Amino acid sequence: MKKTLQRPVTPLAGVSSPVVPGIMPSVVYASDTPDSLDAQYEGTTQGFTYAREGHPNAEMLARRIDAMEGAENGIVTGSGMAAVAAVLLGLTQTGDHVIGGNGLYGRSLRMMAEDLPRMGVTTTLVDVTRAEAVAEAIRPETRMVMIEVVSNPSLRIADLDGIATVCNEKGVLLVVDNTFTTPSAVKPFEHGADIVLHSVTKLLAGHSDATLGWVAAKDSALNERLRVFAVTTGMTASPFDCWLAERGLATFDLRFTRAQDTAQRLADMLAETPGVTRVLYPTRADHPEAARAQSLLKGRGCNMVSFEIAGGRAAANALTTAAQGIAFAPTLGDVGTTLSHPASSSHRGLTPEGRAALGISEGFFRVSVGLEDPEALLATFADGLAAARAVAG
């Protein structure tokens, strides 16, 4: 019998179709002829060639997040920081100036402080709760302003609309990292942003088992530059991670609604608890940008609550030890509640004075509220706070 070569074929293709997308780990895609490959590269037909340039799972996930943000042709990257890097490194050149919010995610701050200057791009960090602070920092060579709507970890609310107006007037790109707020609370493109990005790792994927990012520019030429930079620098996302994130997205709205309800209750409970010296939650009347939070976040406050307890590091240790069942871990947006202590984690690189300027003391905590039974969660916090009080004396 004549021997033949066999390539894998999908069983039942065209007969019935799966209701759940498959995971497609193939790195390479075979084409029929050089002509059909040409057509693909020239964009007259659609298809995949090599996974670093794009693959079905990244494509499916990107289209879903595009729909949530009101974007077109967004790009899925291997992490949220890859999305940040694609923007900060891929769209700037020597001589440019970049403005960032002083409460940006720690690694974004680091890229602004260390990596951009190394390439001859100067940076300025400003208080983005005031659009005037951004206006004052803009120079003729300013290329972009990068902000988060809700800052980390003090949960201050940026003047998104005011900054968009300033950027638009000056012809400066406005980049919004929408990880904390998510398109459920804010759709930055509707407020005049030019570029929106996410750490999909956090609330969108939601289960702390996939590391991914997403970025899109409103202008198609700029978006294409981001795509080419991401492909050239190898910011490829894993098909399995994309598949997990897509599965996570199916419950995103439910998760975010529930987490916000519980976060509100936790914030109110903390404010009533002796030994708690400060509570930061956007919907509370005592929040410094309470009115802006109401209008910008549609009356919701995100799933993050920050607070400070008396008694310094010793009380902080007692709290994390006694709050059994709450992961003491520096992440956010997971199905489980996580407690982070910025002084020993995200902001440990700063001097005590630098931390104090941001309101971060040894007793300062940030909670990412998850999906546990709210009563059980509040009771656990009550236990932790009682232990902290016992130490604080």
Ligand SMILES: *Cc1c(COP(=O)(O)O)cnc(C)c1O
């Ligand atoms: C986590 C995070 C990032 C970085 O995302 P990774 O997926 O961890 O690389 C960027 N911005 C914000 C606001 C984040 O919380």
